[in-house]
Amino acid sequence: MDGHPTKFLRARIRHALFTVVPDRLTGGRLRARHLRQPIELTKITVGHVDWPLAFDGLKIAHLSDFHFGHLAASERIREAVITANATEPDLVALTGDLIDLHADDCGLLFAELAQLQAPLGIFMVLGNHDHLHAPRKVIAAARAVGITVLMNECIEVQRRGSALTVGGIDWSNRIKDDALRLREMGVMPHLLLAHNPKAFASASALGVPLTLAGHTHGGQIARRTKPQHNLAFTHRFTSGLYERDGSHLIVTRGVGAWFPLRVHCPPEIVLVEMRSLAEG
Template identity: 30%
Template sequence: MSRWIIRLVILSAIILVAEIYAFQALKTVTKSRVVKWSWLGVSALVYANLIYVMFSTPRSLGQTMQFQYAVGFMLTILIPKAILIIMMFGEDIVRVILKLVSVFSSGETQSFVGRRVFVSKLALGLAAIPFASFLYGIIQGRYNYKVLKYQLSFEDLPEAFDGLTITQISDIHSGSFTNKNKIQYGVDLINEQKSDIILFTGDIVNNKADEMDTWVDVFKQLDAPMGKFSVLGNHDYGDYVDWLTNEDKINNFKAVKDIHPKIGFELLLNENRYIEKDGQKIAIVGVENWGKGFNQSGDLVKASEGINKDDFKILLSHDPSHWEYMVKKDDFNYQLTLSGHTHGLQMGIEIPGIFKWSPSQYVYKQWAGLYEEFGRYINVNRGFGYHAFPGRVGIWPEVTVIELKKGTKNA
């Protein structure tokens, strides 16, 4: 028996136990057969659909929309049940302790039926919150675009670029899109920022170049007077598809790179470009993907050939782990790095300026927003599109606008 099958069996056993345990809470608060059979029926349909999609979708197709929705609906029912299980398990522990105390103190076992019903109702009520949130995330949250604005000051910024505005977008993932009107709204929102430069930090597709065919006419509307530049992300290489031949993969990769000029972006493949204004210049440096545990085609040295250490540099690098492990301490001094990749896991809790949390932070030290170390900055864009889970919960799709100022470092 293969490891994959063993893992599937173990996972199925865990889910079965969890489902039985969660169902006990429902039985405690209702005797309705309709409610109970509906609960079981919906769960069975979600799991059956996921299994069907997994076993009927050839690897050569990559991650399909059917797979995304199958995963999305599974998470929509599993995460609320996880909350339910945690609360009920905690109640069981407390109930056992209280029974033991009652036995040793009075010699009698007390009944805690009323307490059990109350906790079950409370647990079901709390579980309904993530359930509703995930449904919203799939229906509307994935298009809930937010514009986040930052102003960054640098002493070494050339005077001519004082007030330069940059719009950063990342992780388009065009293969996941279904609603052209919503995507058009997002593109119009980007243009409304009227930034001098637009910079795209990778993952234009999920896997295949033809995913972008429907969307070229929309994204080529993006406009910036001083230029549009882009880099590749890990998904752009086609590494997550079981290609029939290596030639197919090579041809797809070429087609992915060809998308960028079609929508008016200059793709930087371990190279750089100067932007000049009033006799002064700054460098836009673009590396191919470099990520810890992912494709590491990025070559920072090659990408920086022809520019000087004292030049002001904006580095485009898809994966923020590149900044953490290679860039932030580099003596060549990359003043500002722009990344994406994490999506903030497309789920979490965020109160702007006060609190943010996502499971993504346990994988990436820089996972969403602006960070500074050694006098150098990185902005991790939460992504324009979505992938794997067909929605967003609490971590919304992002358009970043950064204004550069000449002056002392931000307080």
């Protein structure tokens, strides 16, 4: 185990208190009801002047927070993969918390995610839950099925002789760390993956056209008419689309959850269509 033993223990206690005990008390009904909720597909179109013209109309399937484990077994991941593939994305972005607690069975998760289809590739960053037990195991299992794990780095994808830079930053809860990591990349990404939406503070200051994040689960309990009013009140960016100085952030509600209750906050996959506002 190369994770954080104390945080891992705390997460296991929280899991027992908020997930296992309530589920047992309801005879398994809580979990069953939770998993009956269909995964919604949200379509968002945004544009930016610095988005390369060759990548105008790029379709990105954004999936996050599977929390593979007690509340999300292989069948649920398969459902998400089928929904994502049906959108025929050019690129897939996975923004962390792929597993919930133990990393031992993560090969089963990645066997499902290996079925994702996107000609420009599948990119991933780690979330706080991926770091709890054995992050190196998670990274190795992802890479074994051809997923590109971005650990504070950028790579280029090519189309019609033009390059799009895709960057990813590792889990962090400090805006200062995000800024440092982005600076250390040495090149500004067109597309940034970050588990924590806090990264948008630094990304928008740099002029990153599009940042994709998860982590908040949309608060899991939200107001029916105002989804951005939700339980994730320690976060500024909790759910949906945000804009600052022309940079955009999308925070997905995610596919899974760490406790089996979502109210006016269904699980979600986002399909982003990114337009270039550059003059041709």
